[in-house]
C-alpha cells in the first residue's frame with residue numbers, strides 16, 4: 319500500500335478471497351445424468367476432466383483450478399446397501415460442518431431423479447430426510463425431462479422436505495422423427511440454488527455457473543451497491559477532486575469483484591489492461607496522481623467535478639455509473655459462456671459504454 323492506494327495484486331487477492339467457494343452434493347442413481355448436468359451447468363468440463371479425490375467409499379470430491387466450486391459426486395444409491403451410503407454422507411456433512419471456514423461446508427444438495435423412471439424410491443426419500451435433518455437445503459432435480467405427465471407434482475408430494483423441484487434437460491434430445499427438444503431448466507436450477515445457499519456462497523455460484531446471465535447481473539449489481547456505499551462514505555467529508563484518488567481503489571476493487579462474479583480471470587494482465595497504470599503502485603508520485611485523475615476522467619459525470627469538490631452523493635453517482643457501465647460491458651462481451659473475452663475486447667467495449675454514458679450525462683447538463 320502506497321499513500322492510501324493499495325497495490326493491484328492486493329486488490330485482486332482480496333476479490334478472489336471474498337468470492338469464496340460453493341460446495342454442492344450431487345446424488346442420484348447411476349446413469350440419471352449427474353455428470354452431464356454438472357458439465358452443462360458449470361465451467362470447465364468439471365465432471366469428466368476433474369478426476370476427483372475419493373472422500374468416502376461412494377463419494378468423490380471434484381474441483382478445478384480457478385473455478386470456486388466443489389462437487390461431491392455420490393454413487394451407490396442404487397445398491398441394496400444404500401443406507402450405508404447415506405450414513406457415510408451424513409458423517410461427511412457433519413465433518414465438513416465442523417470446519418471453521420464456511421467455504422468448506424456443504425451448501426446444497428441436488429438429488430437427481432430421472433423422469434423416465436417415474437418413481438421415487440426409499441433411497442431418495444431417506445437421503446432427502448437426512449440432508450434436511452442436517453440442514454442442507456435440497457433441490458430435487460428431474461433429469462432428462464421430456465414429458466412431465468404429473469411426475470413433478472408427484473415428486474413434490476413424495477419429497478415434501480425439498481425446497482423445490484425442477485425439471486431439466488442438460489442435453490438437447492432428438493427423436494427418431496427428427497423432432498428436437500433443446501436443453502432447458504438449467505437457468506432455473508441456478509436461480510433456485512441461489513435462493514437456498516448462504517449469501518456468502520452466491521458470488522462463487524455465479525462465477526462457476528455458465529447458464530444464467532440473470533444471476534451474474536444480479537450479483538454484480540449487489541457488488542456495485544457495496545462499492546457505492548464505500549465510495550459515499552469516503553465522500554462524506556467532501557474532498558477536493560485532486561484527492562479523489564481515495565475513491566479509485568474502491569472503483570478498482572469493484573471491477574475486480576464484478577469480474578470475479580462473471581468467472582473472468584482475476585489477474586494483473588486482465589485488470590491491468592482495464593485500468594491502465596492507475597493501480598500499478600505509483601500512487602504517491604506525481605505520475606500516480608496523473609493516472610488516477612486519468613481514470614477518474616473516464617467516469618461518466620466526473621468531468622464536471624474536476625477541480626471542484628467530490629461530495630458523498632457525487633462519489634456514489636460516479637461509482638454507480640462506472641459499475642453499471644462495466645456490467646453492461648460484460649453483458650455484451652461475456653454473453654457466450656463458451657468463450658472467455660480477451661482483455662482488449664473488454665477494454666474496448668468498456669470504453670464505448672463509458673463514452674455512451676458520458677454523452678448522456680453531457681446531454682442532461684445541456685438541457
Ligand SMILES: Nc1nc2c(ncn2[C@@H]2O[C@H](COP(=O)(O)OP(=O)(O)OP(=O)(O)O)[C@@H](O)[C@H]2O)c(=O)[nH]1
Pocket residue numbers: 346347348349350351352353354355393461462463486487488489490491492
Ligand atoms: N438426451 C439426453 N441424454 C442425457 C441427458 N443427461 C444425460 N444424458 C445421457 O445419459 C447417460 C448417463 O449420463 P451421466 O451423466 O453419465 O450419468 P451419471 O448420473 O453421471 O452416471 P454415473 O456417473 O454412472 O452415476 C449419458 O449417455 C448421457 O449422455 C439429457 O438431458 N438428455
Ligand SMILES: [Mg+2]
Pocket residue numbers: 352353354
Ligand atoms: Mg457420473
